[in-house]
Amino acid sequence: MKFNTIQMIMAMVAAALLSAGPTQAAFTAVGVYDENSVQTNAVDTVATSDANPNQLSLSTFTTQIAAAYAAGFGGVVNFDSGTLTDPNTSGTYPVSDTFDVSYAGGAKSLRVTDIESGDYTGPGSFSERTAISGSQFLAQISSSDFWFDFGAITGGAPGEAVTAVGLTVLSRANASFPQDVTVLVRFTNDVVISIPSNIASSNGGDDTFFGIVAPEGESIVRVVVNISNNTAYTGVDDFAFITSIIVPEPGTCSLLVAGCAILLRRRRV
Numbered sequence: 001m002k003f004n005t006i007q008m009i010m011a012m013v014a015a016a017l018l019s020a021g022p023t024q025a026a027f028t029a030v031g032v033y034d035e036n037s038v039q040t041n042a043v044d045t046v047a048t049s050d051a052n053p054n055q056l057s058l059s060t061f062t063t064q065i066a067a068a069y070a071a072g073f074g075g076v077v078n079f080d081s082g083t084l085t086d087p088n089t090s091g092t093y094p095v096s097d098t099f100d101v102s103y104a105g106g107a108k109s110l111r112v113t114d115i116e117s118g119d120y121t122g123p124g125s126f127s128e129r130t131a132i133s134g135s136q137f138l139a140q141i142s143s144s145d146f147w148f149d150f151g152a153i154t155g156g157a158p159g160e161a162v163t164a165v166g167l168t169v170l171s172r173a174n175a176s177f178p179q180d181v182t183v184l185v186r187f188t189n190d191v192v193i194s195i196p197s198n199i200a201s202s203n204g205g206d207d208t209f210f211g212i213v214a215p216e217g218e219s220i221v222r223v224v225v226n227i228s229n230n231t232a233y234t235g236v237d238d239f240a241f242i243t244s245i246i247v248p249e250p251g252t253c254s255l256l257v258a259g260c261a262i263l264l265r266r267r268r269v
C-alpha cells in the first residue's frame, strides 16, 4: 500500500513535469537595452524621435526601460537565454509562433505571438548579421515579415498592458539590402502608425532602432516589421516592452459597471 502511494506520487510528479515541460520555456527579461559589456556591436541608426507622436528616441527608451524593469513593469528580451515556447524543429533550428517573457522577478509573464506571418526561429547566431547583446538574436524561418502580437499578461495587475515597445532590426551583409523596412503599430483604438527606415547592406553597420509609445489611455496590440524585399531573412535583437495599468475612461463604464466602479473609486484616492 505504501509502495503504491509512492508510485502514485512519482507518477503525478512525472506528469506535472511533462505537462510543464516546453510551455515553461521563457525568456527572462533584463533591465539593460543594447548592453556593451559582452557585445560591443550596438545600434547605429535610430528611426524614431521624441519629437514625433507615439515615437521614442533610443536614449529616452533606454532610460524608461531601466525604470520599468526595476518596477516590475517590463524588460528587455536579449534572446541570449531561454527558448521559444513549444518549439518544433526545422533543420537544426527551433521554430515556433510563440515566445513568453518572464519579468517582475518571475511574477509576471507576457505572451508574444506571430499570428499570421512565418514562425520565429532561433534564438541563435546566424550568418551575415550580428547581435547587439550577447551572441544570439531572433530570426524568421521564412522570408516574411516579423509580427509581434501581445497576449494576456499572466500575473499582471488588473488593466496591465503593453504601452511601449523598443526593437532593433539588424542590418545584413546580403544582396537583398539596402531595403526599406517599415514598422507598423496597431493600438487598442485601432489607429495604426507607420515608421519607415532604409537599412543598408552591412553586417553590424546599420542596426536600426524603433521606439514606440501608445497614446494616453491606449495600449499596443501588434507590432509588425514589414520588410519590402522579403528575401531578406533579417533578425531582431533586444526586443523590449514597457507595461502600464490602463484605467478605462468613465464613458466606457456602461460595459464594465462593476469593474469601473472599483477603478473610479481608486482613481479618486
Ligand SMILES: [Ca+2]
Binding pocket: 034, 035, 036, 039, 040, 041, 042, 043, 132, 133
Ligand atoms: Ca551592444
Ligand SMILES: [Ca+2]
Binding pocket: 078, 079, 080, 131, 132, 133, 134, 135, 136, 137, 237, 238
Ligand atoms: Ca542578443
Ligand SMILES: [Ca+2]
Binding pocket: 041, 042, 043, 044, 204, 205, 206, 207
Ligand atoms: Ca551596429
